[in-house]
Amino acid sequence: MAEYILEMKHITKEFPGVKALDNVNLQVKPGEIHALVGENGAGKSTLMNVLSGTYPFGTYTGDIVYNGEECQFKTLHDSEEKGIVIIHQELALIPELSIGENMFLGNERKGHFGIDWDKTYHEAGEHMRQVGLKEEATTLIKDIGTGKQQLVEIAKALSKNVKLLILDEPTSSLNEEDSKMLLDLLLDFKKKGMTSIIISHKLNEISYVADKITVLRDGATIETIDNEQHNIDEARIIRGMVGRELSDRYPAREHNISDKIGMEVSGWTVYHPIYSEKKVVDNVSFNVRRGEIVGFSGLQGAGRTELAMSIFGRSYGANISGELKIDGEKKELKNVRTAIESGLAYVTEDRKGNGLILEESIARNTTMARLEKVCSKGIINVDKENAVAEEYKEKLRTKTPSVQQEVGNLSGGNQQKVLLAKWMFADPEVLILDEPTRGIDVGAKYEIYCIMNDLVAQGKSVIMISSEMPELLGMCDRIYVMNEGRMVAEMPASEATQEKIMSAILQSDKK
Numbered sequence: 001m002a003e004y005i006l007e008m009k010h011i012t013k014e015f016p017g018v019k020a021l022d023n024v025n026l027q028v029k030p031g032e033i034h035a036l037v038g039e040n041g042a043g044k045s046t047l048m049n050v051l052s053g054t055y056p057f058g059t060y061t062g063d064i065v066y067n068g069e070e071c072q073f074k075t076l077h078d079s080e081e082k083g084i085v086i087i088h089q090e091l092a093l094i095p096e097l098s099i100g101e102n103m104f105l106g107n108e109r110k111g112h113f114g115i116d117w118d119k120t121y122h123e124a125g126e127h128m129r130q131v132g133l134k135e136e137a138t139t140l141i142k143d144i145g146t147g148k149q150q151l152v153e154i155a156k157a158l159s160k161n162v163k164l165l166i167l168d169e170p171t172s173s174l175n176e177e178d179s180k181m182l183l184d185l186l187l188d189f190k191k192k193g194m195t196s197i198i199i200s201h202k203l204n205e206i207s208y209v210a211d212k213i214t215v216l217r218d219g220a221t222i223e224t225i226d227n228e229q230h231n232i233d234e235a236r237i238i239r240g241m242v243g244r245e246l247s248d249r250y251p252a253r254e255h256n257i258s259d260k261i262g263m264e265v266s267g268w269t270v271y272h273p274i275y276s277e278k279k280v281v282d283n284v285s286f287n288v289r290r291g292e293i294v295g296f297s298g299l300q301g302a303g304r305t306e307l308a309m310s311i312f313g314r315s316y317g318a319n320i321s322g323e324l325k326i327d328g329e330k331k332e333l334k335n336v337r338t339a340i341e342s343g344l345a346y347v348t349e350d351r352k353g354n355g356l357i358l359e360e361s362i363a364r365n366t367t368m369a370r371l372e373k374v375c376s377k378g379i380i381n382v383d384k385e386n387a388v389a390e391e392y393k394e395k396l397r398t399k400t401p402s403v404q405q406e407v408g409n410l411s412g413g414n415q416q417k418v419l420l421a422k423w424m425f426a427d428p429e430v431l432i433l434d435e436p437t438r439g440i441d442v443g444a445k446y447e448i449y450c451i452m453n454d455l456v457a458q459g460k461s462v463i464m465i466s467s468e469m470p471e472l473l474g475m476c477d478r479i480y481v482m483n484e485g486r487m488v489a490e491m492p493a494s495e496a497t498q499e500k501i502m503s504a505i506l507q508s509d510k511k
């Protein structure tokens with residue numbers, strides 16, 4: 001057998017104005033789990049898109065040798081035929097179709113009279129068993145959580161006879177339990193001889209699963225570290241990624257919490273927009289002071305996003321009741337516009353669905369929530385708009401050749417930065433951040449934390465919803481815990497631990 005199952009040699013790929021990959025090399029041995037790490041915009045996704053034929057042969061330079069054979073993939077289908085399957089950051093499943101239908105979409109199991117449904121569901125069931133997915137193959141995708149959807153994608157890859165599985169940030173929207181399950185599944189596949197490449201910003205997960213770690217920086221290969229030989233710690237990976245030591249993950253802050261309450265919510269109840277009997281948020285009360293960062297912890301489905309969105313101008317839910325006060329004054333925020341005018345901002349976890357217009361420029365997306373701030377006499381002052389966008393580009397170190405670039409062309413993490421810029425420019429008094437560092441590299445995370453510190457230093461209030469407990473513990477003054485739509489605990493961050501938070505959740509489950 002050849003030493004390497006995959007060799008990518010001298011790969012260079014350019015987009016207008018950006019050299020996304022500059023002479024990149026990657027060597028992967030059969031049966032290993034190979035991690036690709038690097039800052040946002042380093043070129044990780046682009047490299048995998050070259051490999052999978054998403055960027056066809058001819059649009060890049062360099063060679064791909066797979067199983068000893070030189071490959072010139074023109075489509076995704078070409079690479080799949082060789083057993084190379086890529087699972088993207090944003091899952092490509094169709095919510096209204098069943099697990100089985102999704103699994104064989106475009107690759108249907110045919111009988112004499114069209115699709116053979118018995119065969120479809122039988123085979124789907126087999127692959128679901130291989131990934132430990134305990135559901136019926138006829139269950140609709142929209143009725144299962146993200147963790148299980150990710151397993152469906154992997155089962156789908158198995159149905160295509162995958163030999164080299166590529167996962168682009170597979171755990172970014174999974175909770176800790178689902179992430180662990182997925183990583184253990186990869187380790188299990190490895191024992192059976194499968195090769196995987198995994199892109200992730202979660203360095204603890206990389207240290208846990210990866211045999212080798214290749215670091216990309218600014219479109220170039222920096223190094224490949226052997227985790228088996230050296231048992232790599234996170235600090236070592238960070239050094240490779242950002243080219244310097246990052247001694248502290250969370251910037252220090254002078255605690256200057258005022259007695260004044262910035263926002264107070266009492267008895268907040270929200271019903272599901274379609275299943276009108278279902279309470280998604282149940283009689284929740286909380287507050288955040290000026291100068292304070294308050295964290296919201298909980299498992300997926302705890303109702304935190306729904307709570308935040310329903311407060312933010314009734315962007316979610318039906319039959320919303322409860323009282324909301326901003327700076328002691330009772331408010332009725334009937335829509336997003338009144339919410340923004342009342343000094344509230346919500347940075348969504350779903351940047352594509354809710355936050356950004358991908359076909360628009362970075363500049364327009366930055367000013368969108370408060371266009372009037374760059375208008376004179378009702379007309380947008382383009383110079384002013386560009387200057388604002390430039391300022392935030394510098395502040396957040398957004399990687400782009402120009403603020404005129406369409407947001408859709410940015411890497412995932414850089415899109416997140418534009419979303420943050422948009423809401424910072426809105427200059428809110430109360431800022432709700434929903435998973436603000438998802439898909440963000442370690443260096444940029446630090447910068448986002450610094451911005452949060454700046455905001456509270458100016459006397460604003462910040463609420464952070466996060467599924468990463470270390471981040472909540474590292475950044476917040478106070479932590480609320482939600483479970484199944486209810487508020488189940490509140491504690492000062494100084495007294496909080498991961499165990500205490502988990503036990504509050506588990507205790508409330510028993511009630």
Ligand SMILES: Nc1ncnc2c1ncn2[C@@H]1O[C@H](COP(=O)(O)OP(=O)(O)OP(=O)(O)O)[C@@H](O)[C@H]1O
Nearest residue numbers: 015020040041042043044045046409410411412413
């Ligand atoms: N279609 C495109 N048009 C123009 N530029 C692009 C396009 N796709 C990617 N780029 C640019 O190429 C560079 C590499 O992007 P890529 O998505 O590969 O980064 P990444 O390492 O995967 O980042 P992240 O961790 O944020 O997902 C970025 O500067 C990005 O803006």
